[in-house]
Amino acid sequence: MTKTKILVVDDEPSISMLLEFNLKLAGYEVQCVFDGEAVFSAIQSFRPDLIVLDLMLPSMNGIEVCRKLRSRNNLVPIIMLTAMQDLSDKIAGLDNGADDYMTKPFSPQELISRIQAILRRLKTLPASAEEAPIEIGKIRVLPTQREVQIDGNAIELTPKEFELLLFLCRNRGKVLSRQQLLHGVWDYHFLGDTRIVDVHISHLRDKIEGNGRAPEYITTIRNVGYKLTEPAKKQSFA
Template structure:
């Protein structure tokens, strides 16, 4: 069955270009031209992914992201922006976007990023992944895709979970931002590594007692990050 993609852009030439190329790549595509129309399409179309422009009439891309996540809708979102300011890109990530691209962009690069997202969300853990990573107060259930802190469930986005699980698999190892970008986002080209920093910040807010003095996700200056924690309580055991 074809994956369904909803394209949201108020510039007809861009919307048509994206839709044309996505259809050539084998996707089922629908287009709408303002933010409010996204919610009219959720039930009848049920998109597997949304390509969402930042600047839209009626409801902008940030508002759409925020409302979707408020409704606990975890549909992957690729944000498009004509703005070069990194704060605008980070705002999209802060409000629930999984990725962003700056206009103008290559349609093939957009397709590559969409395919990478689908590869990550569709991959099913095998028997070796049927483990629980327990590190101090933190427990990550690989197969169930659940995270508990102090025995209480923590809500993570799909991408936040994939990032945390990747860190767990490489616990104690210093990982560069580019390694995380490749391992979690599956990018095979040089990307903007700030996307990693934003998701790390979100994870810290959710799993650390104090995000400013983390006990799990440590920053290694000028390199990247590593997952650490109380060694006495650590184990990786079959679920």
Template sequence: MEEKVLIVDDEQSIVTLLQYNIEKAGYQTDIAFDGNEALQKASTGEFDLIILDLMLPGMEGTEVCKALRQKQIETPILMLTAKDDEFDKVLGLELGADDYLTKPFSPKEVTARIKAILRRIRKAEEMAENANIKIAELVIYPQQYEAVINGESLSFTRKEFELLHYLAKHKGKVLSRDQLLSAVWNYDFVGDTRIVDVHVSHLREKIEPDTKHPVYIKTIRGLGYKMEEPF
């Protein structure tokens, strides 16, 4: 699946130039010409990177960047500015932009920056995916598909381990059964959330000191499950 870039600038000539070169480099694109439209589109979370002009009608680029980060949308942002002003660059980075370019710029430089940012993001995600996770006495080793509790190695089926790992990666966050189905089973059992409950029950038998009063995997009534750090 091609990565998708949102291009935000109020100058049609710049948008056309960027769109042509970015698509030529193998990315999908979408465009927005003002800050409000940019915020609306970017808020969907469907983009892999946003090219965001600093000076925009409706809402400035810095405000769009700030609003997205407040919404916990961490899509990388490459800020464009016509000003060679250090304050603007620093402000953009402080608000959550990942990089910036000053106009005029080379289309080749833009595509090079896009590739570098996305490569850095993928590497960080890969490292996070493979990092060991420790929650109280439970230690999860993703690369080995192993988990240990109180120093004792546990035995899991592949799906049990993937479910445990996903819950642990999102510790403290309530995850619905549908979310878990999508993440672990890829909708193979769409509509049948009982499989999630069955696997959670199996996990509890292996990691909980008392399955009637679980301290690691909590049921959030009417919502789903949440992994917690036991007190």
């Protein structure tokens, strides 16, 4: 049976060795590289299923690596590691395509739980369980194909943005708290940082509603969370 491959990118040998040991113990195949530039050749030769990416790296930092990968339409899941407590650094990682982040120091077991959650949710439905397309206004979601169309035109979403939109569509009309979204989309069974939800909602709105436009589909429910509904049809006064 082929093992799931994890690429660890960190310039601190002690952390790389610790992660490599624990990830291998958990049954993963692991490769470690120590600077940002090395990521791109490793992707070609190793073909990882997920990347654990440190923010502070020589030659090219983690945010630049993430941005470059996403600009090439490489959607491999990325967990960003940061030693900084500044929220802006964490948001910058999410803004440039990271799926999740963890702040050092952290437990290897918690990282493994995050990896398992991301990979578990990326598994596509088997053909025998094909799910019918979901249509809400101009949005058409094809769950089995993991595709989204707006007015008949395909749009590009990251895997996590797709999961979030699909979860909202399946729960259309319901007010969902940020913790419900963390549990349903990120598969977190603990109190996570809900800013992850807010950033991904913002990106999703830009893609399905138009950058800078007032939200029609995904509305914010103050002090609670979010709700997806079909916009009311505009009345004609001919």
